[in-house]
Amino acid sequence: MGSTTGLLARTKKILKVLGPGLITGASDDDPSGIATYSQAGAQFGFQTLWTALITLPLMTGIQEMCARIGLVTTVGLTTTLKRHYPKWILYLMMVFSIPAIILNIGADIAGMGAVANLLFPSIKPIVFSFVFTVVLFVLIVFLPYEKIVAVLKYLCLSMFLYIAVPFFTHPNWTQVLRNTVVPSIQFNKDFIEILVAILGTTISPYLFFWQVTMEAEGVKSAKQLVLARRKLNRTDKENPDAREQGFVMRMIKKMQLDVNFGMFLSTLVMFFIILATGSALNLHGIKQIDTVEQAAKALEPVAGKASYLMFALGVMGTGLLAIPVLAGSLSYVVAETFGWRASLDHKYWQAKEFYLVILVSLAVGLLINYIGLSPIKALFYTAILYGLTCPIIIAIVLHIGNNKNIMKQYTNSRLSNTLGILTLIIMTAAAASLIYFQFV
Secondary structure, X not given: OHHHHHHHHHHHHHHHHOOHHHHHHHHHOOHHHHHHHHHHHHHXXXXXXXXXXXXXXXXXXXXXXXXXXXXXXXXXXXXXXXHHOOHHHHHHHHHHHHHHHHHHHHHHHHHHHHHHHXXXXXXXXXXXXXXXHHXXXXXXXXXXXXXXXXXXHHHHHHHHHHHHHHHHHOOOHHHHHHHHHOOOOOOOHHHHHHHHHHHHHHOOHHHHHHHHHHHHHHHHHHHHHHHHHHHHOOOOOOOHHHHHHHHHHHHHHHHHHHHHHHHHHHHHHHHHHHHHHHHHOHHHOOOXXXXXXXXXXXXXXXXXXXXXXXXXXXXXXXXXXXXXXXXXXXXXXXXXXXOOOOOOOOOHHHOHHHHHHHHHHHHHHHHHHXXXXXXXXXXXXXXXXHHHHHHHHHHHHHHHHOOHHHHHHHOOOHHHHHHHHHHHHHHHHHHHHHHHHOOO
């Protein structure tokens, strides 16, 4: 009994620490990610499984860097750029991030509409997309994001069904292990396209903005709580500088646990979606996914007739979680650029411009549904666009992380710089290769 109680106590302690990193990880497996990993598994079987081992340390390193920037500066990434860098760098960052975020919003909305139509074929996907857009705006305006997460995270549990699929399809586990630990790369357009999409959907710029802002808002709230407690405890004679440094270090340690856990869960889901679609689709001759019906068939070995329902719940759950992150990230960027009040904790009348940007981004995203691109293709192309534009944002984040005027004694460690530079090199090489194969 004692050991069980102790385990529960430790589990509660860990869950209490988890926050923005866990949400970021869950948001990373959005409909765009699901479509990309499904296409990778269907098209190339197990040949891209090794990307999970590569992307895990890279995405963890970048998100930890972003989180630390937020903790130290207590402001968003855009505000940091405004204060310490030339304006052209800020505008460059916006040019490379905003179009991709809007396309991501539109693709996610289209994907959610398509899976809803899968369950109710008599109602057109665009009708569902419109309803989802309205519901999302109402939720974002009238509910704190934490409450949205508390309800919707359970819809995402269906994603873990992918973990069971390989055990029902009985793949060659020796081949699975070999493809996981031994990278195999094909130097052709299709494979490089998939590789760029995987990198782009796992290491996405909008998550950088979100992580920085959420950590900044969290540390400000924590500082206010600590100051309130110290006012009640007048006997505290510790040196203020040492006290501040100890506080920041404690926050950094909690953040690192949070980020590591969130990125691990995200990568675990990624790995098993590729493995499940590789064993359930590729090995049975389905090597191209053009519709949500084809993507949903990957869950058939486990869910049977309920595979469409499980897939739909997963896509809708991740979409409803990720789109507020996407729209919120974009709105934080724009609001901080123009000096508007910006926070998802504010009521609508307290930050009208901030919420207006969210409304516009959702509306523009909805309009993308009318360009005639299939939802699966739109989701996949979004990941590719992130892969092409991400190196610029990573370079900016790396520079901030090493800027002593901004980060003081909390600049990047050797490990952080190694992971950050590796990420920059790999993503730049992949993007350059994809551009090259467009012309040969």
